Amino acid sequence: MVIIAQIQFFPDQASKMAGQVDTLLLWLIVLTGTVTLAIAAVMIFFLAKYRKRAAADRTPPKTENLAVEVTWSVIPFFMFLGLFGWGAKIYFDESVDPKNAMEVHVIGKQWMWKLEHLQGKREINQLHVPLGETVKLVMTSQDVIHSFFMPAFRIKEDVLPGRYTTQWFKATKPGTYPIFCAQYCGTNHALMIGQVIVMAPSDFAAWLKTGRETVSVAQRGEQLFHSFGCSGCHAAQAAVRAPLLEGIYGSQVPLADGRIVNADERYLRDCILIPNTQIVAGFDPVMPSFQGRISEDDVFAITTYIKSIGSSPPEASIPNR
Amino acid sequence: MNGNREAIEALGTYLALLALLLASIGFRWLHLGGWEPVGLLLIAAVQGALVILFFMRVSASSQLIWLFAGGGFLWIGIMIVMIISDYVSRPWWR
């Protein structure tokens, strides 16, 4: 009876967020269950008491009663308001960008997940993470829409082509948990699954060192920054006037059309691929688009590099040409 | 029913439409920048209202027709406002 032993009612609970979601779920079950059973009980009672052949008081009752109607409209409404607020709180917490998170890049493609740690370590369909550390996934797709779903953390977010989406979690229980692609993505959608492996921090550090020697993503990005010719303009000494990129990550950038945008990963990515839609105030739209000339991998690397030069002074971080 | 009065009304509407057409083409030389699309759409809305009220005779129609005509525009308004609100509130949307 192997099958019986496998029966489970709740998925693994491997993060604090998962606990919060489960608590809300239990409340919802209790609340809606009570109401449903109450309605059923009243209905069955009426059906039995007022069945045609049974003798019962059938004095015609009022068929319109404003007070009753308003009561059973308003009470559910406030109940719903509470549920809405609670659910929204969790959603909001999940969407806030975490501070000091360990970043992992995710690329979805038919039908596999390619992941890359900032240290340059790459994996396929597996995600190794250290216990107790906040992990932020920066995700994009090479083809269709996918969705990176980790039931043990109760989170998922769609992975779109041409854009970055993010999600984060903090694992609280070591173990191996499933990753699913939740957005239908073609023939082998069901095979686009993997594992999150939550390990003790020391084991994780050891794991990072296994395998081939790697350069970090930021270092790779720096090389690409030169080989793609970015440094030809985006440097203090450059002949072409282009915005300096030191410290740009996370800052508020005024645009030529008067808007002010937060320079996050998405902004940096757009600036590489569709530069002329977001001209920085005071600069000319002279940057060529790199759309179709650069892989998603390399865009990741360059944005990571730009992020890494955030805090350093301009002179020190730009190598001499 | 007075045919002549209807004809004069239609002719007046027509002339107003043409005048607004010229105004909308000339509008660009006012150099209003970001307000230009707003102004152009306002002119278009006035032209549309003229067509609806007089060519389509809604002005002389029953409340039901007002309801149907208004309903269509209300609905497209709902759709546009709600979808655009997603775009406006996306922190990253260009």
Place this chain on the structure above:
Amino acid sequence: MALPVQNYVVIDQGEPPSYLKEYTLRSWLLTTDHKRIGLLYLFTIIVFFAIAAAAAAIMRLNLLTPRGDLVQAETYNKLFTTHGVLMVWFFLIPSTPSVLGNFLLPLMLGARDLAFPKLNLLSWYIFILGGAIVLYALLIGGVDTGWTFYTPYSSTYSNSHVALMAAGVFINGFSSILTGLNFIVTTHKLRAPGMTWFRLRLFVWSMYATSLILVLATPVLAMTLTLMALERIWHVGVFDPALGGDPLLFQHLFWFYSHPAVYIMILPGMGVVSELICGFSKKRVFGYTFVAFASMAIALLGFLVWGHHMFVSSQSVFAGMVFSFLSFAVAVPSAIKVFNWTATLYRGSISLDTPMLYAIGFIGLFTAGGMTGLFLATLGIDVHVHDTYFVIAHFHYIMVGGMVMAFMGGLHFWWPKISGRMYPEFLGKMTAIVTFIGFNLTFFPQFILGYLGMPRRYHAYPEQFQVYNVLSTAGASILGLGYLLPLCYFIWSCRYGKRAGNNPWGAKGFEWETASPPPVHNFERPPVQTEEVYNYPPPSHEAML
């Protein structure tokens, strides 16, 4: 207690011929009689239902084993697309409006026909044309995008007949629009004397609300599918990320139609159930105005909640919250309806005939479906269960547990009127119970599966999910029996069923005052509504204490 049978039609040789009198094929294919067109729809949707149900059966069998041994992944994907497209656009949406609505709306209003009878026939032919194109697309290889046609998979990556399928659905949309148009205008303009808005039957209210959605939402789907298909054929398009296009825009437009479409599918069911509850408790519905306005409120609010299909699609957090809030708001009128139906039973004189059993089943399953809808509207929960079997279970509780139960209930209720014959009552009751049990066994395990994390549209799955999948498949076979039985005994009853009088249920309403089956022009003389709707007389004294 004697039933208040109203027999206004004098039976003598002057009785006008029934609408079923003519037998020639030509008389059916060229008919403009709303009752015959309703039956034409009935025959057609049974065919589509059978194909879609067969697809579901193969899917459930395939899911018996974790590796999905029965069919290939590609076949499986085509099966669920077939199931979705046919069930949504060729069964659920036309089911109650086009079959029961067509048959009953003029009868309930006291009209001789719909406002535009020829348009009505045209809409059936358009439906057939759309259906033929979809079936052709299935025969030459099928489509593997899912009924949602998400770009860029549908517009660029899929290797199946997406554009053809989209064309079929597009054409079918015009059939919906024309039906909705006809119903709206008929309700406004063809009411019998004395039939004020607050004397309309609740079924008519629900049809009116449904029609508004049909007319206002369907064109958006038509345009969305056009844009998607053009992108596929042209290789450049408006949702293409390479040009700066946004795939989320497709989702916005698609769900702007497809969420209200959910209400196209459930509102008519609510209308039917309101009729059944009143008809079998012999009592005016509790809170008529609230039930009627709840239909309108659902239709209007239903337009504002589509974004809850996109909570994890990377739409803005703000939009997510607005849509979540509005989704809770739309649950209020649904709750009002359930409470009012229950209150209607109070001091009624209830008979538990087959249609009533279906109605009670509807209320139970719809409540369960609605409650789990709250789970999905709750943002924090939805992030986890979105695109899992939880969603599948939820909407099948609404669509199958709700809508199909109501449709079957309505069909049993008005079958005597449609055919002039009674179906076998015992078999009917058995079927209602079998359907209820089979349904719950099929779909309840899927709630648990979903929360455990099994994503939808998986042709194979990790082993820990097998138990619930086996249960679900077992339930599906019982459910299948529940749908086969009525098909048999309805056909049987056409010839051998007991003759039904004009009003076998002792129910109130214009349709019960005319002959069964009704004459070609519905009424021998134009009816006049002289009293409030559902004005059942108080029960006689021996029935009281």
Place this chain on the structure above:
Amino acid sequence: MSKNRAILYEHFSDIEQQRETSTAGIWVFIGSEIMFFGALILAFSVYRFSYAREFAEGAAELNLLLGGINTAILFTSGLTMSLAATANRMGWKGSTLILLLTTALLGVVFLGIKVFEYHEDWTKRLFPGPGFNWTDSDSPQVQLFFVLYFIMTGIHALHLIVGVGVVVVIAWLALRDRIHAGHFMPLDVAGLYWHFVDLVWVFLFALLYLMGGTR
């Protein structure tokens, strides 16, 4: 005058009810059509809002003169259609026929100019696809503008073709005395449809042609 009697279909109780039903019917249909074009206009608005500069560049490539002339032509056809309805109800058969045919002719002229414009766009290689020629290749969104331009004007042109067909049929019916002062609803309904197609063009013209700046 018996040929000018109104025709009452059997499921209506009086002629007034039948007329109101026709008007209500076409208006519901127009409401549906508004949503059909609405989806398209929404898609355009979203992108226009996101890529204002690129869309203005695209708009500047269009032939404003021809677009303006076409708008004036449609307004004129709206006038003749409106007058045709009036003339018909007054019982002036000759004027009705002339006005209807003028309306159809103006529709055809509009389509002719539109075809000429399409041809011009084609030779300027503004048609999206592999042959799309845009000097500023760093703005792929300009192509998005032209995708929308061709779809929007194309679908409008389809509606206009249907409109021309309807008006011709109505004119033929009027010639055969099957539409007349007593039975005027078909002409009025066709007129409402025609005006609606004009109405759509007003917004397309503003969105596509006018927002190109003074380049």
